[in-house]
Amino acid sequence: MNKQKIELQFLLPSIPDSSDHCVERLANLLQAKAGIDLAHLLKSNGDGPDQICIHYDPSVVSTGQVRELARRAGVELDQRYGHWITKSPAIHARRASAIESRLGRIDGVLEAVMSPDGTVRAEYDRTKTNESTISDAFKEWAKSESGSTDPHAGYQHDEEGQDPGHAQSGHDHAHGGIFGPKTELIFAILCGAFLLVGWLLETFTEAADWIPVTLFVVAYFFGGYFTTKEAVEKIRAGKFEIDFLMIVAAVGAATLGVWAEGALLLFLFSIGHALEGYAMGRAKRAIEALSELAPRTARVRREGKETEVTIEELQVGDVVIVKPDERIAADGFVIVGESSIDQATITGESVPVDKQPVVDREAAAADPESIASEHRVFAGTINQAGAIEIQATKTAAENTLARVVTMVSEAETRVSPTQKFTTQFERYFVPSVIAGVVLLLFAPLVIDEPFSDSFYRAMAVLVAASPCALAIATPSAVLSGVARAARGGVLVKGGGPLESLGRLDAIAFDKTGTLTEGEPRMTDSRPANGVDESELLRIAIAVEELSKHPLAKAVVRDGRKKLGEREMGSGGNMSSVAAATNLKSITGRGVQAEVEGKLAYIGKDDLFDEVEGSPLPDSIRQTVESLEAEGRTTMIVRHSDRYLGVIGLMDTPREAAKRTIAKLRELGIKRMIMISGDNQQVADAVAKAVGLDEARGDLMPEDKVAEIKKLNSETGVAMVGDGVNDAPAMASASVGIAMGAAGSDVALETADVALMSDNLDHLPLAIGLSRATRRIIRQNLWMSLGMVAFLVPATILGLNIGPAVALHEGSTLVVVINALRLLAYQSK
Structure with missing residues (x-):
């Protein structure tokens, strides 16, 4: 079985990243072809772009045929599937849900997600619909929701971009009207005022009956205006939710002549709705504030003159x-x-x-x-x-800020496992409630009571059983968690990683650049018998000058310094360092190059068991073992058939590593493992220095991936690395965490969680916040389901509509306020 690797961007140029559904579709298409056994994604290790790896039988298909099959499959997918993303003003979570549902009902839309912060994402089948249809439909609905005459047009990410750093700032509660965004809150207050006056006249005066009833009708108008509007919108979207149930209950109360109770229901519901939107707006503003950080203009020097330009004009x-x-x-x-x-x-x-x-x-x-x-x-x-x-x-x-703003916004459209559960639950629960209410209407056939009492009870059950708090329990917590993380220099790409990270109790760390400084220094140069140290250093420097590896840079930097000191002492000069050519990397083992017409090898002792030439002398092996026992990373140097000696390097542990490990233990992380390509003794020495229990050394890149997959199958594991050469291992973990992402495009793209600074101290914030978010999600679920479980039997047994809606709306507000506590989360 042969393998063929092809750049993903070559096959699918229009997809935003390798997590797109089209990558899986491409793999499935290829695997269905004769002669192709397997096709899977290979995440970049920092040396290049993401690739599709295709395993094929050369006796059935040739390499050229595989590439052609892959190209055709990519063209087929690119022509068929489109991706549309837009940014609109912030909107209430329930209304976002309604628009999301309506988008999803457009024939040809495969997936549609709308976040309360206004970010909308849709994937569609070009054979059934197009971007224009989706965009026009969204504009119409957004206009009806926000009162705006020109919502932001969407863009297709394979054709256009936007400046996320200057996205339109949303408002708390996107309802237009004569009072602007505050119209709903003012309408709710007017509803309450007319209700109060009507009740006072009805209770304490002998005014004609029509006067308080008229005031109650006006209260109905103000309290029911937006609720009715939402109900109609959602019914058109095929969703029967709390708005519809509340309107039915209010109309039922009016039918029974209990106008005051119906008006009270609408007042409590509308004021609760408005306050909930205001509270959610706090979390949205925390995200929107990111886009306002960059200045609008910049002072630049061009052709010797200073001038002020807009940041869009910066080059x-x-x-x-x-x-x-x-x-x-x-x-x-x-x-x-x-x-x-x-x-x-x-x-x-x-x-x-x-x-x-x-x-x-x-x-x-x-x-x-x-x-x-x-x-x-x-x-x-x-x-x-x-x-x-x-x-x-x-x-x-x-720039980094714009990318972070975009990723944080798009993170809100990535649905978490709990959100998927609640959506599925609502899909079956709401019709069941409606069916149960219809059955309650037939109660007079079973028990001796007037139909008006049964009807009233049925209306109360409608209110009590609405899963309003359940619908907002998870989105509110995820929104707050992602916003708080972004403020602390941690980018979390959606509710999925946020929840998963909070559930894990095992973390794997890369060694170099993660637990250590990533700036090794050359500590030893041990020439072989009969070899001068200057020769060892000259050959090593010549070869390593062609490499960008951190160890190679240390050899060149420190080797030149040491060689310069030796040669100045002897009156020589640095020109004696020869130029090397034809550098080749031998993955996980070392490098080879031509120096002075002969092959030179630098690498681990394993390298010299594989290449041709004289075997490794015992004296060199003993030197290697001696240096490794002292925690050194070793590099053996051979020029042609002559072994020149051994170079020892050391990468010191980060200052923050030991205290970070201690804090993670306090947070409940039970198992922490270091994985490294370094030899086992060096890995053990670093692990001991930072307080880790386990260290696994001598791992090739593919071994790291296998080790992570093994840990993942046992318990689930997060992988912490620098986001570049650790990308394959991070992609294999339950959650990939990249450090120093502010300086690396690759780290920002590949990780599920990105620590923007190159500082381990931020890791406990990410872990602690994810655990707090998961804990609050669980609290919110229990609170919302518990209130439904209490109110349904209570209303069946006689609890009135007024107290039922007060408790129901109260639980929704408690859920949102509980989630907002995450905005004030502090790492211990």
Whole structure:
């Protein structure tokens, strides 16, 4: 069985990311072809884009045929399936649900999700519908909901982009009207006022009966206006929810002549609805505030002249001038001046970070992701001390802040497992309630009571059994949790990862760059017998200069320093370092290159069991064992058939690692494991230093993936890495957590949870917040289901509509307020 790897973007150029449903469809299409045994996604390890790996039988299909089959399948999917995303003003959760349902009922729409913050996402079949149809339908519904004459047009992510950093700010409760967004709240208050006056006249005066009844009718109008509007919208969407049930109950009360009770029902429901929208607006504003962090304009120097431009006009390479106490307008690096930057809005760091100019401006511009943190700045952060000049590396639409705003908004459209459960529950529960109410209407046939009493009881049960609190229990908690995480420099991509992370009690850590500083230093250079140390260093430097691996950089940096000291002492010069060519990486083992016309190898001892040439001498093996016993990472150097010696390196554990591990234990994480490609002794030494129980070393990249899959099958595990070379392992874990995501596009794209700063101290916040969110979701579910379980039998046994709706709406408000507690969550 052979394998063929093809870039995903080549086959499916229109998909937003590798989590799109079309990737699974592509794999299924390919697996159905004769000769193809398996097709699966290979996430990028930082060396390139995501790929589709195809396992095929070469006796049935050739490599060329496999590529052609894959290309045709990709074209077929790309032509058939479209993806539409838009951003509208914030809207009430129930109304979002109604629009979502209506979008889903358009013939050809495969999936539609609308978040209360206004983000809408739809996937559709081009053979049955098109973007224009979906967009026009959404505009019509959005106009009826918000009163706006021009809701944001949608865009298709394979054709257009938007500037998420400047999305229209939503409002708390998107109902238009004569009083603007506050119309519903004012209508509810007017309902209560007319109800109160009518009741006072009816109870304490001898006014004609028609006067209080007229006031109750006016109260009905104000209390029922928006409720009726919602009910009609949802019935058109094929949904019978609380709005419909409330209107039926109010009409039933009026039919029985109990106008005051019907008006009270509508008043309590409408005021509860308005207050619930106001409370949910707090969570929405926490997310919307992100988009307001970037300044609208930037001061740039072009052709020697300073000019002010809008941030949309900023170009990569522009020099942006930032004065003290100003917000930085673009992602980039410092080229002039020194300052302290408050970057808490992006990375969550509590103290300002010192910044200084880069040494080599051209090199920094050529490889911006490799720029050290002391030179890098982000849009939306605040320059505190001195004036600085930065060179922009990204446009406004592509900068880190814009990407975070987009991802946080889109995270709200990713439905969590509990949300799926509650949606399924409502789908069967509401029709069951309606059927039960119809049965209650026939109670006079069984017990001796007038029909009016049975009708009243049935209306009360309608109110009591509505799963209103259940519908909002999970979305409100997820919205608050994602908003709080973003404020703390943690990007959580939806309710799924948020819930999953809160359920896990095992975490696997990568070693290099995660538990350690990721900046190894060369500590030892041990030449073989009869070899001069200068020769060992010259050959090692020559080969490693061609590599970008952190260990290679350490060998070059520290080796040159050591070689320079030796040669200056002997009157020599550094020109004796030869140039190497034809570098080849031997995955997980080492590298080879040509130096002075001969092959040179640098790598682990395993490498020399595989390559041709003389076997590893015992003396070299003993040196390796001695250095590894001291916690060193070792590299053996061979030039042609001559073994030149061993180089030892050490990567020191992070200061934050030990306290982070301790905090995670306090949070209830029971099992923490380190996985590393380093030898077992080094892995054990680092694990012991940071307080881990288990360390697994000598792992090849595929071994890491296998280890994570094994742990996942046993207990479920989160994988913490740097988001670049750990991407395959993170993709295999229940939840992938990337560190330092603010500086890495790959980390932002591949992880389920991204720690924006390169700081382990933020990991306990992510874990603790996810656990708190899961706990609050469970509390909300029990509260909402418990209230229904109490009210249904209570109303059957005689509880009036008024108290029933008061308890019902009260439970909904309690659920939302309980969820809002997450906005104030503090890591212990």
